[in-house]
Amino acid sequence: MADTPDDVSAKLEQELRRGIIVLATLSQLRQPQYGYSLRQALAARGMSIEEGTLYPLLRRLESQGLLASEWRIEDGPPRRYYTLSPHGETLFASLTQSWRGLVGIVDGLIDDEHSNRKRAVT
Amino acid sequence: MSVQSAKPDDLIEAYVTDVMKRLPMRQRNDVGFELRALLMEELSGRAADGGRLLDGAMTLELLRAFGHPDDVAARYHPVGIPVIPANGTRMFAWLTFVGIALQWAVSLPTAIGSGEPNWVGRWWLTGGLGALWWPGLLVTLTMIAAFIRQRWPAKGEAWSPKLVDRGYVNRPLFLLGLVAALAGIGLWVALAWWATTTTADTPLARVFAFEADFLATRAPVVLLYWAINIVLMGVVISEGRWRRLTRRIDVGLKLACCIMLAWILFSGNVFVAETTNGPAVGILSLLIVVVLADLGWKLWRGRKQIYVPKDVAAQHGGRPC
Incomplete structure (x- = not known):
C-alpha cells in the first residue's frame, strides 16, 4: 500500500533529522555528559532525540573512536560519562564546517525559490 | 501477576x-x-x-x-556489512529460485514416475529438501564475497566503458567452424552413401543403415539447410562482421532448424537399427533445446538496452526521437 502524504512527510523529516543527530550529539559532548543529562541538554535546546536512538548511538560513536567514556559515581547511581575524544573533536570541527556550508547553500536555494514564487504571484 | x-x-x-x-x-x-x-x-x-x-x-x-x-x-550494533548488497538481492533471489526449480523439475517427475505409493514423502525427504543445498551454497559464497569486500575493499578504480562490438566476427574461429562443419557434413554424407551402397553384411553397416524414407524425403532437406548455412557462414567470413540482414537470416535459419529437426523426429525413424535410432532421437531432441536456447540468447542479447518510454513515443506520434 502506498504511503499517505503524511507518512511520506514524516519519513522525510525523520531522514533529515537522522542526518544531523550525530552532529547535534557531538556538539553537546565537548563537556562530559551521561546519557540522560545529554538528552535533557539537547531537548532544552529544542533537539529532542528519542532515548532509544540516543543511548545506542553513544555506544556506537564510542566504538568508532569518536567518544571516550568512563564510569563515575557522584551523587546518585553510577553513570557512564561520555566526552569527545581527540578524533571526535577533529571530526566535530569538520562536520561543523560542512554543516555551515550546507546551511548556507540550502538557505540560498530556498530563498531563490521563495523569491521566484513571489515574483510569479505579483 | x-x-x-x-x-x-x-x-x-x-x-x-x-x-x-x-x-x-x-x-x-x-x-x-x-x-x-x-x-x-x-x-x-x-x-x-x-x-x-x-x-x-x-x-x-x-x-x-x-x-x-x-x-x-x-x-x-555497529553498522554491519551487508552480506548481499542491495543491488544483488534480485539476482540472488532469482538464482535461488531457478536453482531449486531446476532440481525439482528433474527429481519430481522421476519420483512421480517411480510409481511408489508414498512417493511424495520419499521425494520430499530426498530431492525436495535436498535441493536446498543450493541456497545454502549461494549464502556461503556471498558471505565469502562480503568478507573479501570488507578485507580488501575496492580501491575506487575509475569506471571504464565496456564497448562491445556486436557485429564483430572472429574470422579464424569462424573459418575453423566452417572447416569443421564441412568435415562433419562430408563424414555424414560418406557414411550414408557407404551404408546405403555397401553389400557387405557387417555390424557397422547394420548400425549405420539409414531408413529409405529418411534418405528419400528428409535427408535432402537437411542437405539444403546445411548448404544455406555454409553460404551464410562464407558471406559473414568474407564481410568480416554481422550485418542486420545476415543476422536476420541467421535467426530465421535457427528457427527453420528447430522446425526441421522436429519434422525429422516426428516423421519416422532415421536409422534402421533401433539401437542407433534411439540415441539419434535423443541427440536430435537435445539439439532442438540447444538451438532454441542459442536463439533465445541471441535475441535477448540483441535487444535494445535503452528504448523510448511509451509516453514519450506517443508524444512524437510514433516517430523515432
Missing part, C-alpha cells in the same frame, strides 16, 4: 535482560548496567514531570516507546 501491576524495577530488569540477550557477550553487562540506570532515571524524570508516582503502566509505556528489544539491540 499482571504486567500493569508489576514493579517498575522488575519491568526494567526484564526489559534490559531481553536486550542484553541480543547483544555480543563482551558488551552485555556493561550496556545492560548503563541501560538499566538510564531507564530508571528516564522513568523518575517522567514521574517528576507528570507529578505522578512510579507505576507499572508508566514503566511499560516508557519501555514500549524505547523500542522492541530486537530493535534496541540492533541499534547497539
Whole structure:
C-alpha cells in the first residue's frame, strides 16, 4: 500500500533529522555528559532525540573512536560519562564546517525559490 | 501477576535482560548496567514531570516507546556489512529460485514416475529438501564475497566503458567452424552413401543403415539447410562482421532448424537399427533445446538496452526521437 502524504512527510523529516543527530550529539559532548543529562541538554535546546536512538548511538560513536567514556559515581547511581575524544573533536570541527556550508547553500536555494514564487504571484 | 501491576524495577530488569540477550557477550553487562540506570532515571524524570508516582503502566509505556528489544539491540550494533548488497538481492533471489526449480523439475517427475505409493514423502525427504543445498551454497559464497569486500575493499578504480562490438566476427574461429562443419557434413554424407551402397553384411553397416524414407524425403532437406548455412557462414567470413540482414537470416535459419529437426523426429525413424535410432532421437531432441536456447540468447542479447518510454513515443506520434 502506498504511503499517505503524511507518512511520506514524516519519513522525510525523520531522514533529515537522522542526518544531523550525530552532529547535534557531538556538539553537546565537548563537556562530559551521561546519557540522560545529554538528552535533557539537547531537548532544552529544542533537539529532542528519542532515548532509544540516543543511548545506542553513544555506544556506537564510542566504538568508532569518536567518544571516550568512563564510569563515575557522584551523587546518585553510577553513570557512564561520555566526552569527545581527540578524533571526535577533529571530526566535530569538520562536520561543523560542512554543516555551515550546507546551511548556507540550502538557505540560498530556498530563498531563490521563495523569491521566484513571489515574483510569479505579483 | 499482571504486567500493569508489576514493579517498575522488575519491568526494567526484564526489559534490559531481553536486550542484553541480543547483544555480543563482551558488551552485555556493561550496556545492560548503563541501560538499566538510564531507564530508571528516564522513568523518575517522567514521574517528576507528570507529578505522578512510579507505576507499572508508566514503566511499560516508557519501555514500549524505547523500542522492541530486537530493535534496541540492533541499534547497539555497529553498522554491519551487508552480506548481499542491495543491488544483488534480485539476482540472488532469482538464482535461488531457478536453482531449486531446476532440481525439482528433474527429481519430481522421476519420483512421480517411480510409481511408489508414498512417493511424495520419499521425494520430499530426498530431492525436495535436498535441493536446498543450493541456497545454502549461494549464502556461503556471498558471505565469502562480503568478507573479501570488507578485507580488501575496492580501491575506487575509475569506471571504464565496456564497448562491445556486436557485429564483430572472429574470422579464424569462424573459418575453423566452417572447416569443421564441412568435415562433419562430408563424414555424414560418406557414411550414408557407404551404408546405403555397401553389400557387405557387417555390424557397422547394420548400425549405420539409414531408413529409405529418411534418405528419400528428409535427408535432402537437411542437405539444403546445411548448404544455406555454409553460404551464410562464407558471406559473414568474407564481410568480416554481422550485418542486420545476415543476422536476420541467421535467426530465421535457427528457427527453420528447430522446425526441421522436429519434422525429422516426428516423421519416422532415421536409422534402421533401433539401437542407433534411439540415441539419434535423443541427440536430435537435445539439439532442438540447444538451438532454441542459442536463439533465445541471441535475441535477448540483441535487444535494445535503452528504448523510448511509451509516453514519450506517443508524444512524437510514433516517430523515432
